[in-house]
Amino acid sequence: xxVIGVGVDIIDNARISKSIKNKLFLKRIYTNQEILFSKKIxxxxxxxxxxxxxxxAFAKSLGYGFRKNLNFKDISIxxxxxxxxxxxxxxKIKKLIKKKFKTNSFNFxxxxxxxxxxxxxxxxxxx
Numbered sequence: 644x645x646v647i648g649v650g651v652d653i654i655d656n657a658r659i660s661k662s663i664k665n666k667l668f669l670k671r672i673y674t675n676q677e678i679l680f681s682k683k684i685x686x687x688x689x690x691x692x693x694x695x696x697x698x699x700a701f702a703k704s705l706g707y708g709f710r711k712n713l714n715f716k717d718i719s720i721x722x723x724x725x726x727x728x729x730x731x732x733x734x735k736i737k738k739l740i741k742k743k744f745k746t747n748s749f750n751f752x753x754x755x756x757x758x759x760x761x762x763x764x765x766x767x768x769x770x
Contacts, residue, residue, distance in 0.1 A: 644769040647744060650703030652696040653763045659692040672698070672715040676731075692762035693728075693755040694720045700764040701730060701751065705743070713739060720753070728753045746770045 662668045669678055669691075677694060684690040698718045702708045709715070719731040730736075730751050740749055752767040 644750065646767060647749075647770050648704040648706050648766075648768040650700035650705075650766040650768075651764065652699035652703065653761055654692050654696045654699075656688050656692045656757065656760055656762055659695055659762075660688040663687060663691050674716055674719040676719060676721075689757050689762065693757055693764065696762045696764035697728065697730075697753055697755050697766070700766040701753075704751070704766040704768040705739070711739065711743075720755075728755050744770055 672695065673681075673691065681687055681690050695715075697720050698715050699708075701718050702713060705713070707713075717733060717735050719733070720728055721731050722728050730753060737747070741747055749768065749770040752769070753764065754766075755762065755764045757763070
């Protein structure tokens with residue numbers, strides 16, 4: 644497979660801590676599944692900040708960010724049983740990739756991390 648794009652994003656956790664107090668922000672940025680899963684998480688700021696950074700990094704890896712009808716809620720992050728993060732591929736994302744990159748065969752690799760003040764995400768897009 645060939646690397647088509649990479650994306651990286653870093654976010655100040657304090658910014659997300661303030662924003663997640665606003666229900667409209669949560670509903671505009673995060674999927675229902677992410678919001679529901681967050682109820683099991685103790686550190687909500689870390690949870691949402693890492694996902695915000697991951698969504699930004701994903702959009703950057705496509706090469707055009709949040710344009711071309713791509714929205715934050717179109718991108719959903721899930722974790723496997725061991726905690727490894729990955730993207731949930733929606734029909735809309737698959738359609739955007741097929742249209743721009745002329746392929747149905749692709750992979751995204753996601754790494755997310757955080758410290759007290761910042762969260763970071765790195766994405767590799769291969770086809």
